Amino acid sequence: MQPRSSVSRRAIILGAGAVAAWASSPARALLAQAGDGGTASADLDALIAKMTVEEKAGQVTLMAAAWAGGAANALNPTSPSKSSFQQQLADVRRGRVGGVFNGNGAEMARQMQLVATGKSRLKIPLIFAADVIHGFRTVFPMPLAEAGSFDPALAEQTARIAAVEATAAGIDWNFAPMVDIARDQRWGRGIEGAGEDVLLGRIMADARVRGFQGRSGLTADDAMAACAKHFAAYGAAEGGLDYNSVDVSERTLREIYFPSFQAALDAQAATVMASFNELSGVPATANHWLLTDILRRQWKFDGLVVSDYTGDFELIDHGFAADEREAAKLAFLAGVDMSMQSGFYIRHLPDLVKAGDVPVARLDEAVRRVLALKAKLGLFDDPFRRIDPKREKQRVRTPQHLEVARDAARRSIVLLKNEKDLLPLPRSGKRIALIGPFVQGQRELIGPWNVYGTDADAVDLLSGMRAVASDPQSIVAVDGSGIEKPIAGGIEAAVSAAHNADIVILAIGESQKMSGEAQSRTDITIPVAQMALAEAVAQTGKPIVVLLRHGRALALHGAVKEAPAILATWFLGSMSGMAIADILFGVASPSARLPCSFPYESGQEPLYYAHKNTGRPNPPGPRQDYKTHYREAPNAALYPFGHGLTYGEIVYTKLDMGTGRLTAGGELTVVASIRNSGRQAAIEVAQLYVQDITASITRPVRELKAFQRITLKPGETQQVRFTLKRDDLTFLGQDMQPTVEPGKFRLWVAPSAQAEGVSDMFVLA
Numbered sequence: 176m177q178p179r180s181s182v183s184r185r186a187i188i189l190g191a192g193a194v195a196a197w198a199s200s201p202a203r204a205l206l207a208q209a210g211d212g213g214t215a216s217a218d219l220d221a222l223i224a225k226m227t228v229e230e231k232a233g234q235v236t237l238m239a240a241a242w243a244g245g246a247a248n249a250l251n252p253t254s255p256s257k258s259s260f261q262q263q264l265a266d267v268r269r270g271r272v273g274g275v276f277n278g279n280g281a282e283m284a285r286q287m288q289l290v291a292t293g294k295s296r297l298k299i300p301l302i303f304a305a306d307v308i309h310g311f312r313t314v315f316p317m318p319l320a321e322a323g324s325f326d327p328a329l330a331e332q333t334a335r336i337a338a339v340e341a342t343a344a345g346i347d348w349n350f351a352p353m354v355d356i357a358r359d360q361r362w363g364r365g366i367e368g369a370g371e372d373v374l375l376g377r378i379m380a381d382a383r384v385r386g387f388q389g390r391s392g393l394t395a396d397d398a399m400a401a402c403a404k405h406f407a408a409y410g411a412a413e414g415g416l417d418y419n420s421v422d423v424s425e426r427t428l429r430e431i432y433f434p435s436f437q438a439a440l441d442a443q444a445a446t447v448m449a450s451f452n453e454l455s456g457v458p459a460t461a462n463h464w465l466l467t468d469i470l471r472r473q474w475k476f477d478g479l480v481v482s483d484y485t486g487d488f489e490l491i492d493h494g495f496a497a498d499e500r501e502a503a504k505l506a507f508l509a510g511v512d513m514s515m516q517s518g519f520y521i522r523h524l525p526d527l528v529k530a531g532d533v534p535v536a537r538l539d540e541a542v543r544r545v546l547a548l549k550a551k552l553g554l555f556d557d558p559f560r561r562i563d564p565k566r567e568k569q570r571v572r573t574p575q576h577l578e579v580a581r582d583a584a585r586r587s588i589v590l591l592k593n594e595k596d597l598l599p600l601p602r603s604g605k606r607i608a609l610i611g612p613f614v615q616g617q618r619e620l621i622g623p624w625n626v627y628g629t630d631a632d633a634v635d636l637l638s639g640m641r642a643v644a645s646d647p648q649s650i651v652a653v654d655g656s657g658i659e660k661p662i663a664g665g666i667e668a669a670v671s672a673a674h675n676a677d678i679v680i681l682a683i684g685e686s687q688k689m690s691g692e693a694q695s696r697t698d699i700t701i702p703v704a705q706m707a708l709a710e711a712v713a714q715t716g717k718p719i720v721v722l723l724r725h726g727r728a729l730a731l732h733g734a735v736k737e738a739p740a741i742l743a744t745w746f747l748g749s750m751s752g753m754a755i756a757d758i759l760f761g762v763a764s765p766s767a768r769l770p771c772s773f774p775y776e777s778g779q780e781p782l783y784y785a786h787k788n789t790g791r792p793n794p795p796g797p798r799q800d801y802k803t804h805y806r807e808a809p810n811a812a813l814y815p816f817g818h819g820l821t822y823g824e825i826v827y828t829k830l831d832m833g834t835g836r837l838t839a840g841g842e843l844t845v846v847a848s849i850r851n852s853g854r855q856a857a858i859e860v861a862q863l864y865v866q867d868i869t870a871s872i873t874r875p876v877r878e879l880k881a882f883q884r885i886t887l888k889p890g891e892t893q894q895v896r897f898t899l900k901r902d903d904l905t906f907l908g909q910d911m912q913p914t915v916e917p918g919k920f921r922l923w924v925a926p927s928a929q930a931e932g933v934s935d936m937f938v939l940a
Contacts, residue, residue, distance in 0.1 A: 200298030240278030284345030320745035334386025361415025363694030370770030394553035405450030466510030584754030599761025622746025623691025639752025690726020784928035823857025
């Protein structure tokens, strides 16, 4: 907690009158008595007792900042304008708003907090929230890409830096991390999560919550409350269509979609956001079973639940509520404490309480949660603790932050293919042609859903390559085509550049607008104009390195699929060009692994490695009649979950499981030997998979149970050691209770979910 004199030190900025008003306010007087930033329930109750019903409804109302920041206006479906800022200040003065989000930095927050703490009746501080998904001004790789690092320490580090920068701009509360499991790559919003796997999703959820909230308590001026979203099963939208219906079994919810939320809450995430989708016919925003029975009663979550943007309004379009009043009632009674952007709570809760349709006790409960969050964040002790225009300039885009961004980007790049060791490239002696719509210009770099970072501050591929190469003039750049449309003469210029080069770097893929929220795709392939470019360049016969720019797994075809080297470079953020150049020239070795499976064809989606066997599985080899298979594609991924190459040559050589017997109270030690027989140092991610061969509930063909990152020198062999316990083999039985059944299990230590690696059977006694 900051010393109480921190308010008085700001007197010059804030004005002595405002400070005096806050110091003598009812809220300050009541809550200053409570320990730990004013969280004692008795003091909160005393403050609530002084509030009118309208002021209570104001506290549970969250609105987009009228003076919006960065790209917020473009990202939000309906955007306020700066001209309405005075009206929003008037609402703050009247106690009709509890907080705002995606505002325009410390100065905006300062002006609003002065009104809240100096001119409103009870002088309750506002809370300032934002979407800080993968960095603030320093932009890191999109979360899906960063999950490919298989390194939770990196995810915590980048989230910590995001919090340090965002809190300097007055932000108290972050609408992240998204912890949805995404198994259909047509769904564009997978960019915000950790991919298809439950274990990786849990680990990354834990890391990002700890990074955003810090480890010193929420009162620290560089801590911001995390929000686990979207509860629940948003990633299971039918057909990969955003906002679409979800209809999955309770077993699937509990085994696949709930665990990452439970991990976030175990990490003490302060808030949870309800999802847009309906779940088995009941929209999540009004789903009492989900928000109260599961979240509150079973999991004992006592924090704040907020709707997503106009989520309660959308109950009407779902056909679940007849009008605004009913929508507000249904969402509120289901368990949504705070309404985002619709304004329904401030408009309708007072009348609902007056009519007896909403118990006042429920309103007080929601208000208490809002006030408790503000207290935990230290706002009742110092409402300006995160509002400091000077600090806002000092904390952002520091050299240290940019170096971490470069490292994170390097560690997010996946080497999918590298025939005849085409990579790494020599830093001199070769003429290199950079071809494609993503090779030059400060655009399409930071990725979807970034409110405060800009492409203008990011490094493009050409700049990065020339900065790292020994001979910058040996590198030429030609766009060749647009992202979705051809350029007049573009292919001819690209072919000419390729003919004059020794090596072609083909940078192709998706625009930022093709991934993210509301960007579902039926055909997850490279756009036609770029494929025409790729085919023409391939005809030159020059060796091609494909750099994919993308927000999802893609189905690769033609010259792109057949290129001798392919890298998944996603959207990497501020230091994109530098990081890609580091990997291409061998300054760093690729170490990332795929967090989502690349299909052969779009029609395979949803595609994920942890699928079930059917009763008619097609055995290895050619397709057989009346077995499970597609006519056009194998029952496999082109590049599976966990896949990723290095500049070394990795060989899994030996597996030792001792007796191969796991007893009820014992442990099974698994030791695998891994050798780097190549000439380059390498980082390998060894992955432990298990299959329960026979069970009372059918089990996936593989499940990831653990992984380890190891560094191998050329010629070096190392052992990786895993420990399996009985609890690692738990699943939900027919009675929906956790169970473990004795029997045979297959185990792999392998470099991907489809690789054999080293494998054997063990027995659970």
